[in-house]
Amino acid sequence: MNITPADTSQDPIAKALRYQTIYEGKEYNHLPDAWKERKDNAKRDYIPIRTRRPNVRLKLGKKICTTVSDFLMSSATFPALTSDRDDLTAVVSWLRDNLLIKEIPGACTKACVQGSVGITFGFVRGKLILRTFPRAQAWPVFDDADELLGLVVRYLATDPSTGRAAWWRMTLDAKQEVWEKAEAALGSTIPPTENWQRVSANDHGFGFVPAVWVRHLDRQHGDPEGLSLLDDLDELLREVDYARSRQNRSLTYTADPQMVIQDTEPSKTKDTLVKSPAGTIVLGKDGKAYFVEINGKGIELQAEFAKDLRREVLELARVVINDPEHLDGTAMSGFALRILFEPQIKLCDRLKQDWEPAIVELTNKILLGGKAALAKGAIRIPGFAEAVSRIAAPAEETETKSVAHPWLNGGAREWPIPAYVSGAVPVSLSWGAYFDASPGEEQTVMATAAAGSAAGIISEEAAVRMASRITGESAETELVKIAAGRPEVVPIEKAPNAF
Numbered sequence: 001m002n003i004t005p006a007d008t009s010q011d012p013i014a015k016a017l018r019y020q021t022i023y024e025g026k027e028y029n030h031l032p033d034a035w036k037e038r039k040d041n042a043k044r045d046y047i048p049i050r051t052r053r054p055n056v057r058l059k060l061g062k063k064i065c066t067t068v069s070d071f072l073m074s075s076a077t078f079p080a081l082t083s084d085r086d087d088l089t090a091v092v093s094w095l096r097d098n099l100l101i102k103e104i105p106g107a108c109t110k111a112c113v114q115g116s117v118g119i120t121f122g123f124v125r126g127k128l129i130l131r132t133f134p135r136a137q138a139w140p141v142f143d144d145a146d147e148l149l150g151l152v153v154r155y156l157a158t159d160p161s162t163g164r165a166a167w168w169r170m171t172l173d174a175k176q177e178v179w180e181k182a183e184a185a186l187g188s189t190i191p192p193t194e195n196w197q198r199v200s201a202n203d204h205g206f207g208f209v210p211a212v213w214v215r216h217l218d219r220q221h222g223d224p225e226g227l228s229l230l231d232d233l234d235e236l237l238r239e240v241d242y243a244r245s246r247q248n249r250s251l252t253y254t255a256d257p258q259m260v261i262q263d264t265e266p267s268k269t270k271d272t273l274v275k276s277p278a279g280t281i282v283l284g285k286d287g288k289a290y291f292v293e294i295n296g297k298g299i300e301l302q303a304e305f306a307k308d309l310r311r312e313v314l315e316l317a318r319v320v321i322n323d324p325e326h327l328d329g330t331a332m333s334g335f336a337l338r339i340l341f342e343p344q345i346k347l348c349d350r351l352k353q354d355w356e357p358a359i360v361e362l363t364n365k366i367l368l369g370g371k372a373a374l375a376k377g378a379i380r381i382p383g384f385a386e387a388v389s390r391i392a393a394p395a396e397e398t399e400t401k402s403v404a405h406p407w408l409n410g411g412a413r414e415w416p417i418p419a420y421v422s423g424a425v426p427v428s429l430s431w432g433a434y435f436d437a438s439p440g441e442e443q444t445v446m447a448t449a450a451a452g453s454a455a456g457i458i459s460e461e462a463a464v465r466m467a468s469r470i471t472g473e474s475a476e477t478e479l480v481k482i483a484a485g486r487p488e489v490v491p492i493e494k495a496p497n498a499f
Contacts, residue, residue: 012135012225015115016115016134016136016228019061019113019228019231022061022234023059023062023230025057025062027238028054028057029053031053032052033055034049034052034053036052049242050242054241055249056241056247058244058310060237061234063321064233064313065109065229065230067319067321068229068344069112071341071348071434072352074105076432078100078105079431080096080430081095081100081363081428081429082429083426087387088387088425091383091384092363092367099128100130100359103130104355104359107119111134111216112216112228115135115226115227115228115231116134116224116225117132117133117138118132118153119132119133119212119358119362120133120151120153120211123373123379128379128381133151133153133155135226138213139152139154139405140213140224141403141405143403143417147418148212149174149403149415149417149418150172150173150174151170151171151213152408153168153170154169154191156189164183166183166184167191167192169181169182169407172210173209173415174206174416174417174418175204175416176201176203178198180198180199181199182194182196204369205372206365207419208369208394208418208421209418212358212361214226214354214355214358215354216228226354229317229319230317233316236313239309240309243305243306246302247299247303250302251299254299257291259289260289260290260292261287262287315343318344320340320343334433334435345434359429361421365421368388370388372393391424394421397416399416400417402415445466445470448466449462449466449467
């Protein structure tokens with residue numbers, strides 16, 4: 001990906017940081033406060049509203065990203081992991097319930113904000129650890145087949161040995177995990193290009209990169225960039241904040257109207273007057289005082305504009321956020337909710353196409369990496385060792401590929417070709433439903449299954465599978481129970497007293 005350093009609009013790290021700033025609501029932190037109308041100079045120049053910090057910040061960008069991430073990765077929708085191999089069923093379920101469901105939703109939120117995210121894993125003192133790094137902190141390397149050759153992570157954090165801020169850099173490939181650090185210049189957020197000192201190097205011995213890279217929506221072959229949910233929304237989100245701030249400003253001035261005084265000594269009156277309900281205004285013989293208050297429909301129109309603008313932003317982002325004023329407390333069926341949330345459902349269904357292969361690949365790599373770590377005695381997970389010991393190790397590659405990385409100086413570097421692990425372990429996903437069916441819908445499904453089976457329109461197995469989605473029981477288990485409960489059919493020629 002060719003990027004001109006001077007063109008920050010095309011710099012992927014600058015874009016990711018900009019979206020992160022919008023998500024955190026910090027894009028106005030460099031502006032003066034809303035109440036500061038004059039500059040601190042001799043002329044006391046007026047500061048336009050658009051160059052001041054909005055006093056009402058909705059953080060709608062954060063609401064968009066968290067709403068989509070929570071909708072896709074909730075405890076009800078997060079996919080169940082299954083395997084065709086009975087000896088792996090328990091361990092993949094353990095990974096799902098004790099590790100993946102705790103870490104991946106947060107990674108999904110980071111990808112919603114910055115477009116892409118890296119997830120790495122490792123075994124530390126017998127424990128399996130997952131770490132997530134958003135696009136602004138990570139830059140992957142791919143080969144011509146779109147296989148991950150390596151991942152470089154770079155971030156600013158405190159150095160525990162000195163107590164001062166330092167830059168940390170991790171280079172991860174199919175053989176090693178190398179950590180380096182560099183001294184951080186005081187007050188600078190720009191990482192250094194040299195003077196990196198190696199801190200540690202670990203030969204993990206997996207034969208593949210212990211990481212996956214997830215790209216949202218605009219996935220391109222060999223390109224690390226995904227598409228942020230905030231893409232092209234920054235100007236509209238800014239307009240929403242300023243529209244609500246103007247509305248708040250109008251209401252404030254209406255509730256606290258401006259005083260106008262006509263007096264023979266205006267400068268003296270201005271210096272001594274304190275505006276307070278408890279105070280007394282004393283004017284000269286010919287003095288007058290009155291209040292100027294905002295009037296008319298301007299406030300109402302501004303409120304309607306802010307509401308319409310917010311709705312248009314959510315429609316463009318394909319996010320559905322219900323207005324509490326329009327909820328009447330009536331229970332809605334799952335079918336009605338699916339119609340109401342159709343744009344958001346389609347968006348999340350599209351994101352599943354990015355996350356499903358990543359979760360399968362990560363599970364494959366964890367199990368295969370566990371097999372390699374098992375030989376070193378680096379696993380203390382119950383049942384894990386027994387399961388991975390029976391997995392066939394992937395064929396190790398011996399070749400390397402020369403690829404340059406923008407964060408590593410010295411031109412192109414040799415990256416070990418990783419072993420091919422995709423599909424090595426038979427793992428499949430089953431996503432949960434976005435909405436639960438209402439009791440009426442469940443009753444209809446059960447009645448339809450029973451009537452269809454009785455009429456011979458559908459098979460008994462099909463009817464059981466329809467009902468199992470309601471009961472939550474395994475269709476295979478229920479079919480075995482049904483078969484076991486039937487009386488044995490004895491052929492007539494073997495029956496006693498046959499004639």
